[in-house]
Amino acid sequence: MNYNHDMKIKIIFPEEFFTKAQLQKLKKYEVEFIPGNEIDLEKIESLFSSDSYILIVNPTYLKDNWNAFPVERVQRMKGLKALCLTTSSFSWIDTNKLAEMGIIVTNIPGAPTEAVAEFNIFMMFSLLRKLPLIVKNNWNMDYNNFLNNEAVGLTAGILGLGRIGTRVGELCRGLNINVCYWNRSKKESAFKKVTLEQLFQESDIVFNTLATPPELKGFINRDLLSKLKRDSIIISTSDTQVFDEAYIIDKVSKGELGGYAFESKDKKMTDFHGNVMVFPEQAYYTLGTQTNRASIAAETALSIIEDKPIIYKVN
Template identity: 35%
Template structure:
């Protein structure tokens, strides 16, 4: 069995002990340079069974089907992320190749980042930053969150942590979720959540099923005093929310975008880097889970299979 460990970040991700764990179960071929897949030594040739363990930073979040098709004796693919939208899992399934992801390693980090963005909007921090941190007791008046209603869309690991954080701030929490339930909080229909919440926080997975799930009509039904705080993309009309804030039809909008600059947007818009997941704790848990999933795959166990 050969393990192709593909990551430009491997020295920062895995310790010597963790590398030793991998060497104990397989012959490890480490590739840390960013190159085309075709230039990874031995990946597309030979008859030995092999596991592909891959970091999306190597391939700019895309594994082409033609590469999967060319890898001989590929027994499993172990992703270094929770998201698996950057690989065609259906194509892999048709070829009999299980794909594994990692789960929950960054839930707390992402939830705390969303909470931070909510607090930033409530206190008009984007406007204060764009005003060069001047003190303006009129323009910079914020709002208090205690007693406000938080609407969490999706009550999985991240959504649950967000709901707990909001509850800890003294907010009323309501949620919509397709399947998961939490009796500590009030479940409402999605349309009602958008209309009645003071802060709307989508925490759903990004996939074909959720793409565009929040329609323009739903967004337009939000209170003018509401805030929209998002760590996810493609489930709503981003440009519409920017326009709503600009025209005074929404109190604030926060999102992640590694290329956007806050000063390029009008009004109370937080445009921050894509760092929600990135903490010392989440990176440690990520490495532990990745090694565990790789070892399991080498032993023919696919506990976090997504296809």
């Protein structure tokens, strides 16, 4: 790209997670940290100037969250040369359109692996132990209707055997849970590989850890979901648009599916009937993840400016 030293770096990610050494490297260039929560991008005039810049950003801190970068808005960001996401997910960005506009998009696939994998297991136990039902019953246990389940001996089906999916499998195996998986591409793994149909037929627990590109939205349809056992549960720390989510929620509310757990900024557990657990978007949010993300984001931005091989370019 041969960017020169006039390139600016704008960062919507807390400065506290960067080390002094990382900040020193970044501040060779003009760096602007944009602090706060619920940040309205439209109110930051510098983002719409023609001065060239790289934007390091986590949608957690934005008003529009996962909808913060529609193509129409990005087209008005005349100086934007690279969008460095501090998330592993990038399906919320039209990466192909940005590529046509000459804008690089990068992500950070490995930073939250341990945090997110552990949270998947936490979500699993919340459903097996009927936590949503207990909470919505004023924290009272109903011994006639809230029979809990043990994890030992169950079968977990993992959708997407990337870093997070693999770690979820390892944690499940440590709990004496049988593990099978489906992956879009060929993988070398000690876990049992199955077809999508087999995964939904055999699994007591389905973990969605797919990094969901736009073409996979709605990929897990009613036909596949209808193959699940009546007591099966679904866990998702990835993009829930891969599912026919309305169908899942309806099945849980009717007692035709064991439970569903996911993360949302706007939805609440009390919005739903049955064993539906809604967490805030917290799976990734640990000290280890945040410092790792800051480190990778800093190196990525510097690679772009200094015309070095770009880490984790997705378009």
